Amino acid sequence: MAKGAIADVEADRSDAPYLEVVLLNDPYTPAEFVTFVLENVFGVSRERATAIMFSTHARKRGSCGIFPRTEAVAFREKIQNLAAARQHPLRCALLPAGDAPPA
Template identity: 80%
Template sequence: MALLPPCSETLKRSLQRATSAARAKGRGHPDPQDLLVALIEDDDASPVMRACGIDLMRLRRDIEAAGATEPTTGLGHLLQSAFNEAQLSERTDVTGADMLVELFAEPIGRFLTAQGATRYDALVYLSHGIAKGADVETESGEAPPYLELVLLNDPYTPAEFVTFVLEQVFRMSRERATAIMFSTHSCRRGSCGIFPRSEALAFRDKIQSLAAARRHPLRCALLPASDAPAQHRPSPN
């Protein structure tokens, strides 16, 4: 496999396992099925699979039971696509987790979705460390009356979608929404304002509903805040 994009050492080992598996089947190059099996032992990809609710032993059994797949064009296009995404995240190499994300869109991805996992689940975990089914906010202790709603940056959600969400949810002007979007990107978080608890929870749920509908991993945090005057809240225009 010549002219590979830069790969992490862990992914290189996974590619070697995939190549060995392909040669054992009489093929010169690995295909997505060989790679997915190799990623089960990948230190970057396997935690993502577990966070998505995937049983790794079942995954291996399902793939082995299905037998060999039809010949494919190999892994070059997947590696290049993963490298392009890594560059957007300001990273210089591709990891097994990046390759796992790409495999969701391939026919072999059916083994992942068969266990209820989605590419969206993987992106949320990679962006924010939130496993599938885990609550973003943990209810504990005395509930503060006011909460600050903070958008969390991630490398997968388009900037224009962040601006769209702010305009839709808070009825912000384009200028203010753009300013918060840039703050989220440059500072890795952007404050949308301080709200009574019930309003903050409703805004949080609406943001994440919009994001889920578009399959973007945009997330926000709710931070305790003291009583705040109305001018601290986002204005409607």
């Protein structure tokens, strides 16, 4: 795992009912694919998807939002399946977000 990367299993060690879905930057996944994933998996606008993609690139990770645990796990699975089908190494982590509902 790259220095500073977040393991996909971090959320599995927590009982938090809400999880933050976070995309992890890599030097191989095209920006267009990241934007495609954000638009199609999360239903965000092109502008919002582009902003998250740039954040992911600049900060090495980009937040897709905070969701109930089951929804976050389903999003991670969709992202991993899309990336694998297109042979991109895009990774997604789930981080505990506490007990507060998403804003």
